[in-house]
Amino acid sequence: MIETKPQKVYSFNGLGIAPRILEILTELGYLTPTPIQWQSIPASLAGKDLVGIAQTGTGKTLAFSIPMIQLLAVRKGRGLVVLPTRELALQVDEHLKIIGGKIGLRTAVLIGGEPIGKQLNALKRKPHIIIATPGRLVDHAQRRTVNLMDVKILILDEADMMLDMGFLPQIKEILKLVPKQRQTMLFSATMPNQIIKIASEYMALPTRIEVAPSGTAAENVEQEIIVIDRESKFGYLKRILAETKGSVLIFARTKHSVKKLAQKIGQAGFSAAEIHSNRSLGQRRMALNGFKLGQYRILVATDIAARGIDVKEIELVINYDLPEKSGDYVHRIGRTGRAGKSGKAISFVLPGQLKNVREIERLISKTLKINKIAPDHNASRESIDIAGQRRGARTNFSRKFKSFDKNKKRFVGDSFNKSRGPRNQRRSYNYAPRPMTDKEKFRRSMLRGRM
Template identity: 55%
Template sequence: MPTLMQSVTKLNQIPDTTRPCLMMRVMKPLNMSRLEETDKTFRGLGIAPDLLKRLDELKFIHPTPIQRKAIPIAVQGDDVIGIAQTGTGKTLAFSLPALQRVAATKKTCLVLTPTRELALQVEETMHKLGSPFGLRTAAVIGGVSIHRQIQALKKKPHAIVATPGRLIDLVNQKKVNLSMVGILILDEADRMLDMGFEPQIKKILAVVPKERQTLLFSATMPESITQIAQKYMQKPLRVEVARAGTTAERVEQEVFIVPKSEKIKLVESLLQEYKGTVLIFSRTKHGAKNIAQKIRGMGHSATELHSNRSLAQRKKSLEGFKNGEFRILVATDIVARGIDVTDIELVLNYDLPDNPDDYVHRIGRTARAGSSGKAISFVVPDQKRDLGAIERLIRTKIRVGDLPEGIDPHAQGRDEVNRPGDDRRQSGGHSGGRSRGGRTGGFKRSGAKRSGGGQRRSN
């Protein structure tokens, strides 16, 4: 750590006569045309030399647009609102400034994420970047021993990556000290609010010091996010790589209007056409399990990811999908937030999501790291209104495909994989958020309060 601290100190000792140039770099993300033409590496973004060397060792050569825009502002200590879809490099965009700040001060970093899988992914990235300099990280999530996490917190990690539910448990038990937090990061903030974590987030915001830097990253910008930014952030600068709610550029989108009873037959037809890795989204845990079972019966390697599975089982499924053991992964929305696989050929929405914002998050799982991909959605005839809501959000008319031979567009009967009533029920798999109540028709606004009971699980 002393090496990185010395590197940061040198960076901070730039003569006053050169500081205007550095400040120009800070403001460039608001008008990026020149910077995008001239700065194709991480050098010049205000990152300490030793961190630059570490990036080279980890083969991070070219910053993504969100990294080029957010990092110069964040390293200067300003609050940032970053609007970017999944797969655009947000984790590195906040990890580098956060670790640099931690190394130069006695403060700590706190990262909040919506799911356990995403928390583990972020913690792994920060550990890889910071461990050579003696920077310690800890993941604080539900589903694993709280006692081990208490022991890890006693070692005073420089960066804590947490899900809101488990962190609040530790705050209530007085097992975590947040008084030294100097930088707070809200990752996938819209998803956290959509999962019902707003009360926990506000409680955490009330506990951490008011004198801090806050970085907020989100794929969408609902009113609830705007309200949090206005109340809890200090003159944040907003950077975008695309308008809020837009989808990844390289994703080819298509929908099929298909009766419920024909869905699984259409899955079989598509899996014969697409031979690469496939991620299938189900709205329910029961549906995810049954879809995976049906696909295995077709002779394909498939696994499922939902909250009825233990954290160890979920990690095994995710690792198997990443390393090619399983070609197909069937997941519910919430647990899929930690999926970071660069070569997914097809994202298949077996069920439409519960709100349009989730559609943006789902299809962002393909076309990552500059690659292209395909997103196909099944729409039953009475869901055309929901399809329209998605198209209004993404400002795109999605092409309607022709059903393959053997698929009856007028078939009657229920869905083979979902139980009666599941088509009207919100998906499970929250891993810590508030249970969501039944739908009465149409989408619910992202960030709106959701009805319905159910016990809260610690995430």
């Protein structure tokens, strides 16, 4: 790959962008390009294949949207944008319409969860750009409802996330369906071996541009680690939510824990919405739009939304559960502190998870501020743990007996174990046989006489 050196450019004027698009950018308030934009736009406008490595919130969408709109205005053919999630597809479509809608740009969104008929109608209007998730795009190709042989510009956005979600077979199928003579731009937060292989096999001497490489967290995000036990987590969360006036994005590990946590937050008197894979596309869209418009101050989400939420001015990100992968920590906190503004990220960590914190620190090359919260002994024993399961007071009674005397009709030398917790902490109570009454002695003698 050809390495590029950044050039000092402080506005969009020197990047080769068409005057009409510059006017639109000025009207929309885009005056200063981000590093990924001012490094990638000139190479893209020159028709070069490009690999852009940058974290979320660095302006990648605009970096490929501007060149694609400008090039398609003078070229025959269409553009194709492939992304991992529905939310990302809808947001890219929104960006393209804002910029290209004023010059007659038509788009079609092909994603799961929407009726095929609606998408067929959009394809009949001969869109200039198709935005699609891999699975639904391959589905259309198999139905022969879309022809990709006229694709001149291909964008693979959030490529590493698509690989993590298991879309590699679909990506390879799409690369076979598009013409070999095309311009390809690949954007990713990380550069695993599979992406290097895709770039070498399916791209023509791509220019590599790296801005904020893997593990780079936003400098203007204040990060804090809270070491806390499970039973105290929700009580401390309520305290933080009461003290925070702006919008809050909360991440939990599983869809089950997201649902339960959103319910508990609502019951505590806060307005909250939830996004996870069990929600329909309409429900996810309503939740995200409600969060953007201020209808919901709090949004609870799984990692599927970490790179799919583009909401301005999120004041606080809370990791109620630590992510499974350290790299996802960077994507999560990247939802705040965007566009040069400051933000804050708080992560709840169980006492036994400090090794995970060390992994995150090694990844971001930064020592995190750690505060320990004393256990809340008044907290309810019933809470949502890191796996999304209920954990409450548990009492387990078990009896173990040494022997049973048939003649005495009772247990002899019995050992009663009342257990709660590890076996070595169980309390044992040993009972000696009580003296027999005269009636019991007479009954025993009668039984022996019969024998």
